[in-house]
Amino acid sequence: WTGTGVTADGMFDPSIGAGAYDLLYTYTESNCDFTIMTTINIFEDPTAIIDVMDAPCFEDNVGSIFIDAMGGNGDLTVTIDGVEVVADEFLELAPGTYEIFISDSNMCSYSETVTVNAALEQSVEIIGALNGVFPESLDFTFETSVPMDLINSITWTLDSLVICNECDMVTLDSLINNELLCVQLVYNDACTIDTCVPVSIIQLTQIYFPNIITPNDDGYNDEWIIGSNAIESIQYVNIYDRWGELILSLDEGSVDAAGNPILQLDGNNEVRVWDGTFKSKDVVNGVYVFVMEYTDTKGVDGLIETGDITVVK
Numbered sequence: 599w600t601g602t603g604v605t606a607d608g609m610f611d612p613s614i615g616a617g618a619y620d621l622l623y624t625y626t627e628s629n630c631d632f633t634i635m636t637t638i639n640i641f642e643d644p645t646a647i648i649d650v651m652d653a654p655c656f657e658d659n660v661g662s663i664f665i666d667a668m669g670g671n672g673d674l675t676v677t678i679d680g681v682e683v684v685a686d687e688f689l690e691l692a693p694g695t696y697e698i699f700i701s702d703s704n705m706c707s708y709s710e711t712v713t714v715n716a717a718l719e720q721s722v723e724i725i726g727a728l729n730g731v732f733p734e735s736l737d738f739t740f741e742t743s744v745p746m747d748l749i750n751s752i753t754w755t756l757d758s759l760v761i762c763n764e765c766d767m768v769t770l771d772s773l774i775n776n777e778l779l780c781v782q783l784v785y786n787d788a789c790t791i792d793t794c795v796p797v798s799i800i801q802l803t804q805i806y807f808p809n810i811i812t813p814n815d816d817g818y819n820d821e822w823i824i825g826s827n828a829i830e831s832i833q834y835v836n837i838y839d840r841w842g843e844l845i846l847s848l849d850e851g852s853v854d855a856a857g858n859p860i861l862q863l864d865g866n867n868e869v870r871v872w873d874g875t876f877k878s879k880d881v882v883n884g885v886y887v888f889v890m891e892y893t894d895t896k897g898v899d900g901l902i903e904t905g906d907i908t909v910v911k
Contacts, residue, residue, distance in 0.1 A: 599623050603638075616642040644670035644700045644708040646685075652715040653693055655789035661714035662688045663696070670702030693717075720744045722783055724795050732801040733827075735771035740793075744785045751784040756797075773896075774799045801828050801895060810908045813874030822872040822907055824890070832861040833891040833899075835871055837907065840885055845876045874909050883909050 601621035603614040610621065623634040646667045653661040667674045667685040676685045677699045683689055693716035701707040726738035742749075754762040757777045762768045770779070774797055782792035805826045812819045824832070837846040848871065852860045863869055874881055886907045893899040 610638060612640055614640070616640050641671040641702070641704065641706070642669035643706050644668070644674055644702050646676075646698065646700055646708060646710065648698060648710060648712055650712050650714060651688075653717040654786040656717040656719045657789070659693060659717055660690050661693060662690050663698075663712065663714065664688050665698060665700075667700050669708075670700070670704070670706055672703030675701050717789075718743075720785070720789075720791050722781060722791050722793050724779065724781055724793055728795055728797050730799045732773055732799050733771070734799070735769050736797060736799060737767060737769050738779065738781075738797075739767040740781050740783075742783060742791070744783060744791070748785045749783055750787060753782045753784075755780045755782070770797065770799060772799065773801055804828060805892075805903055807905070807907075809906055810910055811872075811874055812910050813880065814911050820873065821870050822874070822888075823868050823870050825866070825868040826863075826892075827867055828894045828896075829863060829867070830893045830895045830897070832863075832869060833893070835861065835888060835890045837872060838887045838889075839881070840887075845881065845886060846872055872907075880911070881909055883911060885909075 599608045599610070599621055601619060603610050603612075603619050604621060605611055610619075617640055619638045619640070621636050621638060623636070625632050644667065646665050648666075649664040651662045651664075653659045663678070664687070665676055665683075665685045667676050674685070676683055678689070678691075678696050680697075680699075691714050693714050695711060695713045697709065697711055699707060699709045720743045722740055722742040722744070724738055724740055727736055730736045738754075752764055752766070753760060754765055754768045756770070756774070756779050768779075776796050776798050778794045779797045780792055780794035782790060784790050805824065805828075807824050808819055808822060810819065811822050814820065824835070831850070834847070834849040836844060836848075839845055848860055850859070850861060854860055860871070861869055886909060888905055888907055890903050892901050892903065894901060
């Protein structure tokens with residue numbers, strides 16, 4: 599025997615590699631030389647490039663495998679854990695370990711064990727004080743286990759209305775009554791996590807007024823003043839002496855000498871109501887009673903406030 603791959607002892611060595619090899623066999627019989635030509639085909643063993651993609655999203659928890667099978671002789675059969683599959687397609691698989699087996703028509707084979715890893719459960723938490731008093735504002739940010747470079751989008755909502763996109767922090771500065779503030783993160787192009795917290799910014803109805811006035815024109819406590827951060831309008835104010843006589847009566851139509859409404863709050867949310875006089879004369883020292891009706895900034899009307907005023911000169 600002669601030809602590529604034939605050893606010195608006349609044996610063909612298949613380790614020469616894949617290919618078609620022409621071999622010549624020469625022999626002599628009855629002083630005549632004879633030759634025989636034959637071809638030996640050596641095929642590559644089946645093999646594969648296997649691309650494993652771990653599950654990207656915890657809520658779906660599905661990964662995939664792509665098998666690029668090659669080599670061998672004839673059609674290749676591909677199985678995963680004994681189940682025949684179609685190669686060259688993305689195959690969705692739950693997390694776990696799988697045996698890939700590839701064989702050709704000569705029953706030559708290739709096998710590989712691969713693992714699809716489960717996605718980690720990610721978390722997100724809203725950081726910030728949940729309650730405030732108007733006009734204070736509340737600032738919120740978030741902390742997450744998702745690496746920031748994997749986050750595709752950030753969406754903040756308040757009672758299902760979008761208030762900010764792609765914001766690391768949001769500020770709430772209006773009256774809020776136990777509304778749901780939510781943040782949603784999209785990561786790995788398709789995965790989502792979100793969390794919500796109830797938030798409130800309330801307005802404390804604070805009505806303040808001095809309970810003692812000293813109308814002596816020294817510039818201190820000379821008038822009885824109503825102040826509030828939550829009064830929209832005052833409907834009336836009545837002041838009575840200790841015997842129940844009406845000393846002062848003002849309503850929404852009352853104006854001062856310049857024609858300005860008396861019960862209209864100024865820029866400091868104050869109303870200068872009474873200077874300690876009755877019919878243009880100073881009242882005597884003593885305790886007086888007031889009654890007022892008002893509407894607050896939430897639109898609640900018919901609210902009544904009463905109290906005492908002590909006049910001291």
